[in-house]
Amino acid sequence: MSHFEHASLRPAALPADLDEAAHRCLVAGFEGTTSVPDTLKELIDRGLGGVILFTRNVRDARQVRRLTDELRALRPDLLVAIDNEGGGIGHLVGAGAPDVPGSYALGVADDPNLTARCADALAGHLATLGITASYAPVADLQRRPDNPIVRTRSFGADPGLAARHLRAWITATEARGVASCAKHFPGHGGTVTDSHHGMAVDPRPYDELSADLEPFRAAIDAGVPMLMSAHVVFPALDPNRPATLSRRILGDLLRHDLGFDGVLVSDALEMRAIADQYGEAAGARIALAAGADQVIVAVGDLNVTLDCRDAVLDALRTGVLARERIEEAAGRVRRLAERYATPPAHVADWDPGAGLRAARRAVRSRGVPPAVPGAHVVDLFPPPHPALNWGGEDLLTEVRALDPTTTGTAVTGECGADPDALVEGILRRCGTAPLVVATCDAGLHPWQSRLRDALSARRPDAVLVDTGLPEGGALCAYGRGRVNLRAVTEVLVGAAGG
CATH class of the missing domain: 3.40.50 (Rossmann fold)
Incomplete structure (x- = not known):
């Protein structure tokens, strides 16, 4: 009996609508390029909110489009997403991704129109592949010379510069019918640890953190449909939990103070900042309770996704996780899918030389x-x-x-x-x-x-x-x-x- 079948046969099953809502709150990675694993099919059938593609899922453009079509045939409102920042940060080289510089070079060139053309090229290419959600752009400010993870992924250190380029990127991506995602809220640029490898801490006082929020404010004002949380502890905001798991940061700061009502997605739960300290399954439960709408389990082993799913269902059964919280989150995901799950029927050409022009100017x-x-x-x-x-x-x-x-x-x-x-x-x-x-x-x-x-x-x-x-x-x-x-x-x- 498979893990999935075992979970499915548990007594005291949740009502079908709540079970589907819980699955909406998950984004799963998987192995393979030409077929959808049976376990993933079952998750999609139960309402899985999204999948995230990686290089392991990419061979060439035609193959990716066949794969995304197969996924969408299983459930038309499934969101198909990928990390696609440009500058070598992406997974679509084999599928002919447009060459654009990373965000820092775009900030150095400081031409928002050129940034928009680069973002348009990336989004247009995604649309041709049937990918309609992009976990980009990076809204973090590059604050420290010893920061190991943000660096040239950022538009720079100046919040005003970052804000104007975020607006250009988000607007251009939206025009292609692709959902953008500003990350990593409330900022990863003030750390000396890569949260892929361990718990990152930003020790700055609140008055020094406020400038890092400005790019996210600009992204929200530009209508960004998704934000991604950071696996970073901010003692000035919440000394006990990283942002991904913090109700103070996701609820009080992001929802109440900044007024964001789009989909808040976690960074990948298998990153060691979460996996080592909490475990992926507990991380999923705590993140959703804190205010996340979707949690990403990017690792290709679907058993990890199943463990996270089971933890969420168990928390709903026992009342540890409120039904209203999951229904709220699933409602946001449904609205996102209504706007972005279906790729456009026609994709206009993009400017193939924008990336090199921007790189030269940088x-x-x-x-x-x-x-x-x-x-x-x-x-x-x-x-x-x-x-x-x-x-x-x-x-x-x-x-x-x-x-x-x-x-x-x-x-x-x-x-x-x-x-x-x-x-x-x-x-x-x-x-x-x-x-x-x-x-x-x-x-x-x-x-x-x-x-x-x-x-x-x-x-x-x-x-x-x-x-x-x-x-x-x-x-x-x-x-x-x-x-x-x-x-x-x-x-x-x-x-x-x-």
């Missing part, structure tokens, strides 16, 4: 030679984040595409037991050619700093490039999306950008 330079053709390029970058699926694009590939005489070395992750030998090998291969050394968030990854400093000490003429946030290089791309790297490449090789 590049900042100081003291760079007119061009360094025939260079030896050393690209240092951390391994891709498993949840965000940055694709690991490298600068060397982009430079070679424009200058085939380029040589180089790409290094991702720690450089082994003998970094001195690596430095000697790089310098030997470089010879008398110009040397370019690119880093990405070297302040967070000391091995990059050590290699960069060792190389530049031996070659003071080396051109230093920052592909994340600025770290003193002569060139800064403000992101590692493919178009960010292409734009900085054009400067390095002297190619004329459009």
Whole structure:
């Protein structure tokens, strides 16, 4: 007997309408590209509110559309969602996702019309795939240089700048019939911990947190239909629980003070900030009681989703979770589905060059030679984040595409037991050619700093490039999306950008 069948045969079953309402409050991840697992079919039949797709569900555009059509055939009001921020943060490379820079580069270019064109391209592509909910844009402010998770996903540190670009993004996405989602309320930019890996805490007093709320206010004013909560503890707001599980933050602050009445969705419950401290099942129950309308269980193992579902049903049976709270949440999800569950019948073309234009306008330079053709390029970058699926694009590939005489070395992750030998090998291969050394968030990854400093000490003429946030290089791309790297490449090789 399966887990699902066992749960289904329990005595004292809930009324059918309440059972369906509880299922509306769940968003499930799953494995597979060409068929829907039986357990997921059963969940959908009982009223599952949404599914979230990841790279594991993507092979190519035609396959994704077949999959979303199959899902929607099971239940037409099922929301099909994905993380789709741009700048390499997304899961649709295999399906031909438009190349746009990350949000920080858009903030540096600071042209809301161009931001809107980039958001329109992403949303238009989603609509062609039958995906009608996008867990983007990021509304967090990049507050700390040692923040490990927001960084170039943010539009910047200034709340006014972030607000105007959020409005542009949300409006453009809405025009495509795709639901956007501002995240991670009330902000993840003031932490030094990635909530994927542990509990994050923002220790700032309330008066310092208030500016971080302004982008979310702007998103709400722009009509954003969804917000996503942060797995972050804010002692000034609620010293006991992270925002995802806090009635003070989700109810008093978001619903009452900010007046948001759209769908509030949790960040993924299997993230260690929740899973390690509470467990996914308890996290689901507490989040819904606190005011979330949907909880995401993004992991592909549907048994985790079933555990979360069972915890919610048990809490309803025992009165720990109020029926009225779940009916309120399910009502919001139904209204969201009425607006967004059905993809548009016709999808107009989008501007395919908007992303590269934005990336070019974001590049900042100081003291760079007119061009360094025939260079030896050393690209240092951390391994891709498993949840965000940055694709690991490298600068060397982009430079070679424009200058085939380029040589180089790409290094991702720690450089082994003998970094001195690596430095000697790089310098030997470089010879008398110009040397370019690119880093990405070297302040967070000391091995990059050590290699960069060792190389530049031996070659003071080396051109230093920052592909994340600025770290003193002569060139800064403000992101590692493919178009960010292409734009900085054009400067390095002297190619004329459009």
